[in-house]
Amino acid sequence: xxxxxxxxxxxxxxxxxxxxxxxxxxxxxxxxxxxxxxxxxxxxxxxxxxxxxxxxxxxxxxxxxxxxxxxxxxxxxxxxxxxxxxxxxxxxxxxxxxxxxxxxxxxxxxxxxxxxxxxxxxxxxxxxxxxxxxxxxxxxxxxxxxxxxxxxxx
Amino acid sequence: xxxxxxxxxxxxxxxxxxxxxxxxxxxxxxxxxxxxxxxxxxxxxxxxxxxxxxxxxxxxxxxxxxxxxxxxxxxxxxxxxxxxxxxxxxxxxxxxxxxxxxxxxxxxxxxxxxxxxxxxxxxxxxxxxxxxxxxxxxxxxxxxxxxxxxxxxx
DNA sequence: TGAATGTCGTTGACGGCGCAACGACCTTGC
DNA sequence: GCAAGGTCGTTGCGCCGTCAACGACATTCA
Numbered sequence: 001x002x003x004x005x006x007x008x009x010x011x012x013x014x015x016x017x018x019x020x021x022x023x024x025x026x027x028x029x030x031x032x033x034x035x036x037x038x039x040x041x042x043x044x045x046x047x048x049x050x051x052x053x054x055x056x057x058x059x060x061x062x063x064x065x066x067x068x069x070x071x072x073x074x075x076x077x078x079x080x081x082x083x084x085x086x087x088x089x090x091x092x093x094x095x096x097x098x099x100x101x102x103x104x105x106x107x108x109x110x111x112x113x114x115x116x117x118x119x120x121x122x123x124x125x126x127x128x129x130x131x132x133x134x135x136x137x138x139x140x141x142x143x144x145x146x147x148x149x150x151x152x153x154x
Numbered sequence: 155x156x157x158x159x160x161x162x163x164x165x166x167x168x169x170x171x172x173x174x175x176x177x178x179x180x181x182x183x184x185x186x187x188x189x190x191x192x193x194x195x196x197x198x199x200x201x202x203x204x205x206x207x208x209x210x211x212x213x214x215x216x217x218x219x220x221x222x223x224x225x226x227x228x229x230x231x232x233x234x235x236x237x238x239x240x241x242x243x244x245x246x247x248x249x250x251x252x253x254x255x256x257x258x259x260x261x262x263x264x265x266x267x268x269x270x271x272x273x274x275x276x277x278x279x280x281x282x283x284x285x286x287x288x289x290x291x292x293x294x295x296x297x298x299x300x301x302x303x304x305x306x307x308x
Numbered sequence: 309t310g311a312a313t314g315t316c317g318t319t320g321a322c323g324g325c326g327c328a329a330c331g332a333c334c335t336t337g338c
Numbered sequence: 339g340c341a342a343g344g345t346c347g348t349t350g351c352g353c354c355g356t357c358a359a360c361g362a363c364a365t366t367c368a
Contacts, residue, residue: 004269004270004273004274005273005274005277006273007273007276007277007281010286010289010290010293011281011289013293013297014289014290014292014293014296015276015280015281017292017293017296017297017300018292018293018296020222020296020300020304021295021296021297021298021299021300021303022176022296022299023222024222024299024300024303024304025299025303027222028303040353040354042354042355059316059317060316060317060318061315061316061317064317068174068177068178069355069356070355070356070357071316071317071318072317072318072319072355072356072357073354073355073356074317075317075318075319076318076354076355077354079318080354092316095315095316095363095364096316096362096363096364097315097316097317097362097363097364098316098317098363099316099317099318115158116158119158119159119160119161120158120159122161122169123159123161125299125302125303126169126299127161127165127169129295129298129299129302130295130298132164134291134294134295135164135165135168136164136168137288137291137292137295138168138171138172138291138292138295139164139167139168139171139172140288141175141283141284141288141291141292142168142171142172142174142175142176143167143171143175144175144283144284145175145176145178145179145279145280145283146171146174146175146178148279148283149175149178149179149182149279150174150178194324196324196325213346213347214346214347214348215345215346215347218347223325223326224325224326224327225346225347225348226325226326226327226347226348226349227324227325227326228347229347229348229349230324230325230348230349231324233348234324246346249333249334249345249346250332250333250334250346251332251333251334251345251346251347252333252346252347253346253347253348
């Protein structure tokens, strides 16, 4: 191990602020969703991803990848959402191992009812604090980090 | 509820990239710490916070606040770290309800051994991808979000 | 064709975390 | 001085997530 390149003061502060700000933000959004819709953030993301998929359906594997979770995470999320009636399971036609998750009408309605409050919270705690230039820069930064870490298994 | 101000395309992309990039980054750092030091990110933060405290000791309540966790989270983290010998519990002198957590010599050594790898990972997955202007902007953005959400109970 | 290898989704075991409730202790206000 | 109410740290409970292992099925390749 060579000698260590520690973080500069500016980097240190950026890192702490990023860590703390992110944690607080996610917590706040999770609470908002839990309180207003009785749903977790992962569950919400599953609904969003499904709602944007062709025919509102997706294979479990693709769903897991889309929400950056594991297969077992997807299984359990879909099981929860299925119990609530927002999602339905069907078998794949071309691959008899496969299962597809499909957004139900009730699920689409739930999402439509939940989205405004969530978006409002995202605005209030994030975008209302940012200038357009901030947003552009943040998008660029976050995309770089994401793509860097996504390269191994895209 | 008035009509909804949805996210602009640019905001939408920034938001998704931020969410995904953050999740991947935290995962990567957590894995690195787990693999190289057998320690979680919260545990690592506890060690860092303690190492920077006067006399390397802190009350449980302050510790919980410092790592943005709950009292129970702090209790369990300290219990874990105590079992490993990195942290020691002592009673408060002026408040007989209180408990203080103190970083041991072994804990300080552990932190010194762990920090270089962690910092390297933070660099590799984040700051090496950023220009100085990016860092300054990120710091500003994150600080705004953090302070906004910290106001209710500082 | 058929065996070896890989992938799919699920499950059991395990651990982390928040919530609520608890006993112990402190503080306030009369 | 003391009762009422607040705060401290801990713990039982339940939820959620990952990991490892599994049976079922697909794919590959000789």
